[in-house]
Amino acid sequence: MSNLLNLACRGLVSRLSPFTTHPQKNVIMPFTCRCLNTTSNRQANQSPNNDYVVSKVYHNRNPRNLEKLALARKRLGWKLTAPRKDYYHKLIFTLSNRHTEARLEHFSGFTVLTVSTREWAVRDQLYSCTDVAASENVGRVMAQRCLESGISEVYFDESELDAASDKVSVFMQAFKDQGISLTEPDMVEGHYQPGINYDGYNRYAEAKAWQDDYQKE
Amino acid sequence: MAACGRSVGCRLQCLIERSNQLKSVCVQSVRYRWKPPDRDLEVLPSFSERLSEFKANHEVPPASTGINVGFPFTSSTNRKTSLQKLQQWTKTKAGKEKAARHRQLKIDLEEVHREWSVESRPRHVCKVAQHYGLYQDMFDGAHFYPVVPLDVWFDYDEEFVTPVRYGNVIPAREAEVQPCAEFEAEEDSLWTLVMSSPDGNLEQNDRELLHWMVGNIPGGDVEKGETLCKYLQPFPVKGAGFLRYVFVLYKQQRPLDLDSLRRSSDGYSLRERSFSTLDFYRKFEDSLTPAGLAFFQSQWDSSVRSTFHNILDMPEPKFEFIHPPAYVPEQLEVPHRRAFNMYLDRYRDVKDLQEEVLRYKLKDKDPTKPPPPQPKFNNIDLLPSTTSSWLRGKVQHMRIGKFHWKSVYEEPKE
Numbered sequence: 028m029s030n031l032l033n034l035a036c037r038g039l040v041s042r043l044s045p046f047t048t049h050p051q052k053n054v055i056m057p058f059t060c061r062c063l064n065t066t067s068n069r070q071a072n073q074s075p076n077n078d079y080v081v082s083k084v085y086h087n088r089n090p091r092n093l094e095k096l097a098l099a100r101k102r103l104g105w106k107l108t109a110p111r112k113d114y115y116h117k118l119i120f121t122l123s124n125r126h127t128e129a130r131l132e133h134f135s136g137f138t139v140l141t142v143s144t145r146e147w148a149v150r151d152q153l154y155s156c157t158d159v160a161a162s163e164n165v166g167r168v169m170a171q172r173c174l175e176s177g178i179s180e181v182y183f184d185e186s187e188l189d190a191a192s193d194k195v196s197v198f199m200q201a202f203k204d205q206g207i208s209l210t211e212p213d214m215v216e217g218h219y220q221p222g223i224n225y226d227g228y229n230r231y232a233e234a235k236a237w238q239d240d241y242q243k244e
Numbered sequence: 245m246a247a248c249g250r251s252v253g254c255r256l257q258c259l260i261e262r263s264n265q266l267k268s269v270c271v272q273s274v275r276y277r278w279k280p281p282d283r284d285l286e287v288l289p290s291f292s293e294r295l296s297e298f299k300a301n302h303e304v305p306p307a308s309t310g311i312n313v314g315f316p317f318t319s320s321t322n323r324k325t326s327l328q329k330l331q332q333w334t335k336t337k338a339g340k341e342k343a344a345r346h347r348q349l350k351i352d353l354e355e356v357h358r359e360w361s362v363e364s365r366p367r368h369v370c371k372v373a374q375h376y377g378l379y380q381d382m383f384d385g386a387h388f389y390p391v392v393p394l395d396v397w398f399d400y401d402e403e404f405v406t407p408v409r410y411g412n413v414i415p416a417r418e419a420e421v422q423p424c425a426e427f428e429a430e431e432d433s434l435w436t437l438v439m440s441s442p443d444g445n446l447e448q449n450d451r452e453l454l455h456w457m458v459g460n461i462p463g464g465d466v467e468k469g470e471t472l473c474k475y476l477q478p479f480p481v482k483g484a485g486f487l488r489y490v491f492v493l494y495k496q497q498r499p500l501d502l503d504s505l506r507r508s509s510d511g512y513s514l515r516e517r518s519f520s521t522l523d524f525y526r527k528f529e530d531s532l533t534p535a536g537l538a539f540f541q542s543q544w545d546s547s548v549r550s551t552f553h554n555i556l557d558m559p560e561p562k563f564e565f566i567h568p569p570a571y572v573p574e575q576l577e578v579p580h581r582r583a584f585n586m587y588l589d590r591y592r593d594v595k596d597l598q599e600e601v602l603r604y605k606l607k608d609k610d611p612t613k614p615p616p617p618q619p620k621f622n623n624i625d626l627l628p629s630t631t632s633s634w635l636r637g638k639v640q641h642m643r644i645g646k647f648h649w650k651s652v653y654e655e656p657k658e
Binding site: 073074075076077078079080081082084085086087088089090091092093095096098133137138139140141146147148149150151152153154155158159160163164167168171172174175176177178179197216217218219220221222223224225227 | 321326329333337340341343344345347349350351352353355356357358359360363364368371372374375376377381409410411412413442443446447448449450481484485486487488510512513514515516540541556557558561563565567568569570572586589590591592593594595596597598647648650
């Protein structure tokens with residue numbers, strides 16, 4: 028982790044303003060935040076958490092957190108790359124001669140969820156494994172599993188399939204009925220400000236170590 | 245090399261053969277008039293080789309990766325049973341033809357869930373848990389198959405319940421009351437149920453926060469077990485995003501003396517609730533085997549504030565995300581095709597820049613009054629035609645509040 032952390036900090040520029048009163052505030056990584064203020068409505072003298080110190084650097088270790096908030100970096104790909112690469116989770120729908128399958132793939136290549144008519148749980152209630160009803164029901168089961176695993180936005184590339192076909196359109200409709208968006212939100216990027224804070228605190232609220240040349244990090 | 249040094253195509257083929265089709269080649273497709281250069285053509289590592297080298301250096305997996313600490317999972321379907329199922333399905337499917345052809349065949353999702361629980365739930369949930377980094381953060385990379393279907397739900401009003409599946413999002417206010425847990429177990433078996441949050445520890449981020457712990461549960465009846473730690477509702481802090489809350493069910497080999505884990509009676513001290521699944525599992529490794537898993541995610545809502553004030557009796561912290569800073573490469577003496585003023589601004593001290601902004605801001609404004617709203621068509625006035633292009637750009641940035649000039653039209657932060 029420390030290696031990764033160092034990697035993320037390369038060319039690190041702190042943006043804490045010198046005009047703020049106290050730059051040491053709570054911070055998170057990779058979900059990096061700082062504590063703004065605290066609110067309280069009582070005198071906490073008898074409290075069991077009287078001496079509990081909320082850390083300055085708060086690290087949310089949930090690897091899916093930044094993706095859910097659209098703050099994680101997406102792979103951009105080239106401008107005309109096909110298939111597109113700018114997604115977190117991609118929904119892949121496969122119609123083969125014998126079976127209908129759907130799977131959810133993370134951009135790292137990890138297959139998170141699969142639904143297939145090969146599963147007896149699905150196949151038992153179907154008439155055929157390749158008809159329109161099979162596509163629709165595979166879509167419904169997949170949408171259910173996406174919601175159960177906390178994924179409410181997926182990327183689905185219509186151009187890879189014939190979106191006008193009945194099988195694809197009922198598959199997509201099944202997701203819309205469950206309230207799952209078939210497009211992912213745009214990546215939220217930070218506001219660019221020029222300048223380097225040569226002697227301030229970094230984004231983890233740590234003082235900068237002395238270096239002869241900061242630009243050569 | 246000398247034999248096939250005549251044509252580029254031949255040389256390329258020779259190289260590809262030599263590198264066994266795994267490496268990318270850097271071939272200069274220039275014909276030399278008199279003789280080819282002496283240097284050997286460079287053979288560079290391919291992208292996948294460079295990527296694996298990078299991963300080996302930078303992404304060290306946890307020590308226990310690949311070890312199964314739970315029960316072995318074997319699929320319930322083999323060739324014989326699937327043949328039987330196929331025969332049965334072929335017989336019964338004819339009745340569904342009409343509904344299928346009229347596109348009215350909607351399968352029962354609860355029935356699918358029930359069958360899936362038996363058929364492939366352990367394998368699927370294991371994958372999702374891996375995707376959510378649970379094994380990495382809680383078991384040092386060692387995984388287990390949740391072979392015992394653990395059903396957990398929050399019964400927050402009379403009409404509905406919120407089930408905990410494998411990562412679904414549950415609002416914090418719906419998880420206020422102690423959840424109900426149910427699993428199938430033999431009469432004389434003993435179990436331990438632990439609910440913890442790998443992200444919830446605000447003091448030590450590398451540890452977990454214990455929310456609920458029941459030990460020595462006889463025969464799947466959670467109410468008869470010893471409550472070692474009272475239930476504490478999730479309190480995902482504001483601004484920190486989605487936090488994971490994990491229920492892990494362990495099967496016990498023998499009754500355990502868990503008194504060392506017992507928390508004090510009121511049990512709302514967060515420091516006492518600091519917990520590490522790995523330490524707990526290592527301590528009781530001989531008599532505990534992880535067998536069930538359910539987890540959910542939760543985000544801040546207004547009920548969290550009252551949890552902090554009324555139950556934990558402490559001020560509520562609030563966080564703000566800081567974007568990673570832009571990468572600033574080494575400064576060049578002669579940058580090519582860059583606006584010189586913007587290029588130099590990148591390497592200036594922020595204090596200098598902010599001083600410039602502040603001077604501009606206070607030049608003709610009263611500091612005691614709030615800043616005026618940004619005019620809608622601020623940049624409509626033409627600049628004199630003699631203005632140089634860099635200054636034109638700068639004035640435009642100042643007028644529309646771009647880059648560091650944004651703070652001209654911004655309220656100062658507290």
